Amino acid sequence: MNAKPKSNGIARAVRYADMTHCAFDCMGTRISFWIDAAIGARANIAMAAGERLLHDFDRRLSRFRPDSELCALNSDPSVEVAVSPLLARLVSASLDAARQSDGLVDPTLVDAVEDAGYRTSLAGVNPASLAEALASRPAVAPAGPDPAARWREIDVDTSRLVVRRPPGLRIDSGGCGKGLAADMVAQLWRQLLPRDTRFVVDCGGDIRVGDLPQDASPYVIDVENDQLGPGDLTLTTHGGGVATSGVGNRLWRDGDDFAHHLIDPAGGRPAWTGLTTVTAVATTALLAETIAKTALLLGPDGARRVLSASGGAFVDYAGVVEIVAPSVDNINRSAKEAA
Amino acid sequence: MPNVTTNTTPNTTPPPLRRKPADWRTVAIGTTTVFLAVFALLAARMQNGLDPAAQTAGSVGYARSKAPSTQYTAPADTSYLPAPAPVTRAS
Numbered sequence: 411m412n413a414k415p416k417s418n419g420i421a422r423a424v425r426y427a428d429m430t431h432c433a434f435d436c437m438g439t440r441i442s443f444w445i446d447a448a449i450g451a452r453a454n455i456a457m458a459a460g461e462r463l464l465h466d467f468d469r470r471l472s473r474f475r476p477d478s479e480l481c482a483l484n485s486d487p488s489v490e491v492a493v494s495p496l497l498a499r500l501v502s503a504s505l506d507a508a509r510q511s512d513g514l515v516d517p518t519l520v521d522a523v524e525d526a527g528y529r530t531s532l533a534g535v536n537p538a539s540l541a542e543a544l545a546s547r548p549a550v551a552p553a554g555p556d557p558a559a560r561w562r563e564i565d566v567d568t569s570r571l572v573v574r575r576p577p578g579l580r581i582d583s584g585g586c587g588k589g590l591a592a593d594m595v596a597q598l599w600r601q602l603l604p605r606d607t608r609f610v611v612d613c614g615g616d617i618r619v620g621d622l623p624q625d626a627s628p629y630v631i632d633v634e635n636d637q638l639g640p641g642d643l644t645l646t647t648h649g650g651g652v653a654t655s656g657v658g659n660r661l662w663r664d665g666d667d668f669a670h671h672l673i674d675p676a677g678g679r680p681a682w683t684g685l686t687t688v689t690a691v692a693t694t695a696l697l698a699e700t701i702a703k704t705a706l707l708l709g710p711d712g713a714r715r716v717l718s719a720s721g722g723a724f725v726d727y728a729g730v731v732e733i734v735a736p737s738v739d740n741i742n743r744s745a746k747e748a749a
Numbered sequence: 750m751p752n753v754t755t756n757t758t759p760n761t762t763p764p765p766l767r768r769k770p771a772d773w774r775t776v777a778i779g780t781t782t783v784f785l786a787v788f789a790l791l792a793a794r795m796q797n798g799l800d801p802a803a804q805t806a807g808s809v810g811y812a813r814s815k816a817p818s819t820q821y822t823a824p825a826d827t828s829y830l831p832a833p834a835p836v837t838r839a840s
Binding site: 424425426427428429431439442444588610612614615616617629630631632633634635644645652653654655656657658659660687689 | 827828829830831832833834835836837838839840
């Protein structure tokens, strides 16, 4: 069903001393926008445009909406299917993520995700207890790519707007939809807002910020983790994207065991790798999300290697935080070890 | 020829002023308006428990209450507060 946005975001905008803020539900999560209050009413106009973009994104690309373009593609019996520029962009981004992660962020795991119990949107559903899940001591092992690597059977031509894949091979965003959506809103705002405007697009925790000059005060971003207290882990950055991947927010009981939405492509079951969350910083939210998910699936050793390029942090099952130093200059982080 | 006299002097004496009886609807609306205004003022003072004399500029929503009430929630005037930090989290 095509759900119309209930409002345009303007009415809910809240003015703070430094930023105008707006929040709403979309894509099965909570979306938040911040724009420098100094630009006045243009902030409201940009927020309304951003909200429309995200509702359109969700309506057309959700696998939970039977009439979405993504579901139409997945049910099409043809090998070659004409798609919209938006869907072509999502498929292209998903394949990029698969390549960058050597197949760990796999967009063809729809069957495995559904078999694990994630068949409908979990928006508004309280997750199972992470503490109880960890107390059940799931077998810990790094995830690996699917040997069949079926994502390599997908090809997208973004100029002809055509997707080719074996009929029946269903495609999902592979967990990079929210990062892509945050980047798209940021791209839109760069056209609508003055240069160097301070802004934050938060799509359910996948964040893209407006790039700032190095002499400007940086953005401060808190990292949320059930095992940490507020403010225990904080990132600062002058631009780019920040994303967190974790097992706690999409966690449910599966008989006597627990299951979550991060699937080990090699085994087709939820991955228990010794990490509860990984936070990554990168040049875009999409890339940060890809890195964060890859690092979480690899476990501590792989996470140190993957995060070393642009920096990040992870939390293990004992609640211990490990910061991985970035190799770029514009990212500084501060953190306190969990008690 | 008959003697016809014509009184051509206009009657310039105004009719006596007489108050038009008030329409009952006007009376009802006026009374209701006054009642609501007084009621709103009283309700606002009772809810806030504020001494109007103690209110100063910049103290909106945070003036000290003479009779603290656990039900009172300060208005969301955030225009002088820094925005909360964004939070990255798994979703």
